[in-house]
Amino acid sequence: MVRIADDGEVLLHGEHLFDRYWNNEAATREALADGWFHTGDIGTLDEDGYLAITGRKKEIIVTAGGKNVAPAVIEDRIRGHALVAECMVVGDGRPFVGALVTVDEEFLVRWAADHGKPAGSTAASLREDPELLAEIQRAVDDGNAAVSKAESVRKFRVLPAQFTEESGHITPSLKLKRSVVLKDFADEIEAIYAR
Secondary structure: OEEEOOOOEEEEOOOOOOOOOOOOHHHHHHHOHHHOEEEEEEEEEOOOOOEEEEEEHHHOEEOOOOOEEOHHHHHHHHHOOOOEEEEEEEOOOOOOEEEEEEEOHHHHHHHHHHOOOOOOOOHHHHOOOHHHHHHHHHHHHHHHOOOOHHHOEEEEEEOOOOOOOOOOOEOOOOOEOHHHHHHHOHHHHHHHHOO
16 A cells, blocks of 8 residues: 655555564664655655655755755756756755756767857856856756746756766766765855855
8 A cells, every 4th residue: 555644755554565674673663653664755646546756755855945845856857958967956944946957068069069169168168158058047947847936946056067976976876966966066056045
């Protein structure tokens, strides 16, 4: 059986679930509260009872206004633009949602040539370019169309390079290491919220 808790967390119940963690009573109490398995996933059930996972509870951002934002939905939409390599939504404890965006270096070569930019242009050299920012804004607008106004990205920063496993910002399975990105790009995040 599946249900969604008040905070959006996916809960599971049934004989097919495990009944305890090995030698970890505290984790068992937390995960199996009230006889339901708390998955840590955030999701929705449609009218036909189909489950859609929209994010992870530990990745939820809570803005200064108390709005809970699951970043996966908007990040996936923004990342769907050919020019965007990665997008990480920020805004925990902040007045609005922002985003850090990296540019796909391979697509940038073609985009730069098509837009009359100097040969050898990089994300670092074009990150303040008005045409590039306008193109990224289109990707952000597309992402914003999938979420409420309170969850939408109001400002973004283009970073000078892509996130990589070598830089320590992505896992081998290509998941963002959010805590590392938050730490390493703290100045960029502050710039989003500077007046």
